[in-house]
Amino acid sequence: MLEREPEWYERARKGPFEEAKFTDMHADKVMRRVKEGEPQQERKGFKFRAGIAAAAGVLLLVGAGVFYLGTGPFGEGNTAGSSYQHEETADVTEAGMIKTAEKTMQEQLGKKLPFESIEPQVGADQVRVIFKDGDYYANIWVSTETGQVMMYSMSAIFDAEEIDNDMLGKAKEKLRELGYKGEFKADGLTRFVNYGRIPNQAAQVSENLFSGEAQIGYVNGKYVGAYFDVGQEEIGEDLKQTGVNAMSNLRSGTVKLNKAARNTGEGRDGEITLFYGPDVSSSSFVTMNYVTHTVLEISDPSLAPANPNSPEQRAEQDQKLLDMDDAKLQSAAAAVADGIFGIRLEDYTLVKNQPSPGTVSFESGGTAPAIEASYNLEGVMYSFKVKREMNP
Structure with a gap:
């Protein structure tokens, strides 16, 4: 349901993809798989060299390329692989498993979050080690028999100065290619890393560079989508009129265009949204195909439940x-x-x-x-x- 703040706009603020948190339901399924003896993933890590981290508080998300395989964003190795295994003898004490989880978090996520708790998992020989810093988190499941990491779900945000210059430059180039006319100055970057949710699938690394006017997202180094503001002078009068005509079918009275934005990727290539009203966060909007002007979505949150x-x-x-x-x-x-x-x-x-x-x-x-x-x-x-x- 489109809420007070339009679903489309909320999706845009979150990023071109939306990464769901690893829920207890996901964990239970994997635990049952382990208990029942189903085959696990091959532990063949792959190296992931990404500038720095995905999806932050601007869109929109979430679910490709300025990132590389190799050195990490901080000038050190950053392996986002199918699992993490220690070469030394496994330490299955509580302190040892926390240490294993911390090392995995640093190498896979690129940042250490504060330790919160360690929880035994019912029905499986595993513990879940939990780290948390505000809205960002790391849940890491460690085997109590082998001391190896079985699965994880992690997220973090990085400041603008932590972003690799080469990555930022290529993000700017991609945004220009997509039609963004502004000067992209990233405010930060967020990263979500997941492993173990899907059998025989390597770690999924979702990243998003963001600013107040634009953002661009990648999954495992592959570009997946972008969102950026469009100047009203860039919009043709016929497209503006289509938006007004569409809005008049849903509400009466005069509507004033206050913002326009493009959204590309994840099935949205060629879409543009026109926002009407004094406040974008609660404004009415019309989404159209940018080329054909076909109306795809229309909403007036002022008519929605309070x-x-x-x-x-x-x-x-x-x-x-x-x-x-x-x-x-x-x-x-x-x-x-x-x-x-x-x-x-x-x-x-x-x-x-x-x-x-x-x-x-x-x-x-x-x-x-x-x-x-x-x-x-x-x-x-x-x-x-x-x-x-x-x-x-």
Whole structure:
């Protein structure tokens, strides 16, 4: 569900990819795999030479190339491999396993976070060593039998002065290639590293360089996406008019363009979003194909529920939507869809019980992409979008 701050904008601030944290559910699955004797990954580490770290508090994410295999971002070896193994005899004491986890964190993540705790794992001969610094973390699972690291999920943020100059230069070059007209001055870089979530897969290193106006992301050295501001003078009048026309189908009154941004990668190549209203964080927006001007998404957060993060309100919103008449919902959505997307929504099938409270899908039954619509507690629709490849 698009919340007070638009989902698209929130995704943009997070990075071109969004890296999910390693949850207890993931851990349980791996623990069961170990207990049941399923084959583990080959322990053939690979060297990862990346400038410095991925996904920070600007977009959008998250899930390719200014990074290299070899020397790490701090002028030292930085191996982000399938696992970490000590050459010396394994130390399976509590202090020894914490030391192993710390060494892995330094070599794989490139930074040491403060130690928080060590927790035995039920049903498996492993412990989870936890490090934490604010929003950044390292969860490292170590075998109590061999002293080897079995899996890990880690994240860290790095200051601008820690970023490798060569990496930064190539990021600037890629952004210019994508159409960014500004001078990219990275404020920092974040990194997420995961290993053990998927059998027989090497470590996944997601990185994002960010500034207030642009950011660019990579996974295992491969570019995956970027986000950057676009000057209003760069936008043609016909595209601006398409945005205004689309917004007028959802809300009445005059709308003023205050910001435009491009998003590339992860199924978003060629998209542009126009933001309307005094505050970008809560403004209405229209997302279009940059070349064809086809409208892909439209949202007006001012029509959304007042407290979108309230569990009670979300439950009420979901129940009210389930109780609403399907024909009424489809009719309200059709009035917008026909005018904006040029489709006959009456030919689609309405599907409730979506993961997001207050949201329904309209399925075509054919090759046409599904349409998603979100409604507030009064049944007023406040967002409408064509589901693209990157949408769940």
